[in-house]
Amino acid sequence: MARRVVLDCDTGTDDAIAIMLAAARPELDLVAVTAVWGNHAVEHTADNSRRVLDLIGRTDVPVYAGRGAPVDPPPGVPAPRGSAEPDTLPLPPPTQQVEAQDAVEWLVETARAATEPFTLVPTGSLSNVAAAIAADPSFVEAIDELVVMGGVIERGGSLPDVETNVGYDPEAAQLVLDAGFERLVLVPLDATYRAIVTSEQRATLRPLGRAASVAAGFIEQRIASYRTLPAMNGRAAAPVHDALTIAYLVDPTLVTLSAATVRVHTGDSPTRGRTDITLGTGEVQVAVDADADRFFDLVRESLAQL
Template identity: 50%
Template sequence: MGRKVILDVDTGTDDAVAIMFAALHPGIDLLAVTTVNGNVPLENTMDNTLRVLDWIGRSEVPVFAGLPRPIVRAGFPSARHFERDSDDDPHGSTLPIPPARSTSRAGGAVEFLVETLRATTQPLTLVPVGPLSNIATVLAIDPSLTEAVDEVVVMGGGHAEANVTASAEFNVWADPEAAHVVLTAGFRRLTLVPLDATHRALVTRAACARLADLGTPAGTAAARFIGRRIDAYGAAAPCGGAAPVHDVVCTAYLVEPDVVTTRHLPVAVDTAGPLTVGRTVVDTRPDSRGTPNAHVAFDADAGLLVRLLTEVFARDPAADGPASAPGPG
């Protein structure tokens, strides 16, 4: 059996690619997908997640609805880094694949996570690639559940990079108090994959064409999703016909750790600064007296990532599944 993993997502385009990778790689045993408000509102996150799993023939993977808002704040702060469904929106509200046939499971994401972590007889891996609201709430209920986790792989933050504000990356900015809880919880290993790494693993239009040529549901959908990202990044800040696919770097890391290069460092989250709320403060000083609490990725191997995507998305467990190609998007 592969590494036992629970994905926590806010499914837009990059989450969708990460879900497909985790659901199709033979080295990953995807136990469940939990959802959270983030890239899109929770109802869209749920719908998109179910669409993805249905499309690749993995409808049996359970999906649980998580929190629709941050753990402390009434809602997201006022800043937005793109207008929903505009040309520079890399996600769109609804993914351009057929509507879901499956439905979410009874009970919420937090309830599922608490019960699963309490019952497990071997440590599980948590991979939250959206705002950390669900994971922080689980820890508030039972802080000892860190002992049931062998590693947390977080997509979020940035040291020299930011996106939603001049200081902050979206996932951390959207619920900075939750990010603080997770980073200070004392997990045995926490790997942080920030923008510094994901922006070094750009996927090109040529790579999208190779994925589309696979002719599989995952290859076809990934090419469509990543193509939208390239279009959006080109509209906002040209990346030379390529774009980051942030979340899949985390799932690729689960099976090929060399896809990123990390340093063990102290990391904190600013929850109060009027100009820096949501900033991840990574202490890279050689004489720092802080206690390292995260393995922070500063670099990534774009060639290795694309090779992994091509190999994994060539798999088609749903060969007799969906008959129609993705609709226009």
């Protein structure tokens, strides 16, 4: 049986490719997409999610809009800044409507009614997931695996000190880490920057069909913005962060995992949003490496099926 998956997204270009992969893979049953604020306001992330599902002919997958702000920010802390990407993906307006039910309510009700566990993949801020836990702590019992794109291990190198998904809502991230999920996998920047896609690889996607061509355009956009960052050092390549979470679900051997303890800097600390990740022992499985060539092969194979 296909694995039942819910994607919790702040959909921009890399979340869009994650949605495409999840919908393309026969091993996965994409049950729903829940939209959350993060790189873009929730109204835009819900809209973008529906645009992607329209593109790939999956309007049967419902989209629920959820939290539009952090769950419990300390007073006086400035609101996080969104992505430099345009708020709206360059795709036709969606034909399907956002579901009337709030995403957090839907997550809680779905968990309560579940006769078998499902997998939850948050690739934006963790505000929806934290709100679901706060509404019903038993929510965690319905999740067989929580796969989070977030955090960063390296400190003082070429990667940013704060990864945005965690940094947008650190209190939510810490609540999720403490909630007691049976299996929590964290895919930090250290792994996603190992699974970069080059300009040459991107070019091979365009002949594969409409969805693959759109994905190639998204990756081209990412390469243009990432090549000036220290981690890329001018190279014509870029990470597709959120897609690695789906690739991991399809083939867990694509990434190298290590047990770890993870704590998030919260409150009004000047280091707010940083993740302290201590490898070797702990309840969280953290991706410390990824196979870039095999990742791209899986992306290419998946997009060709759409």
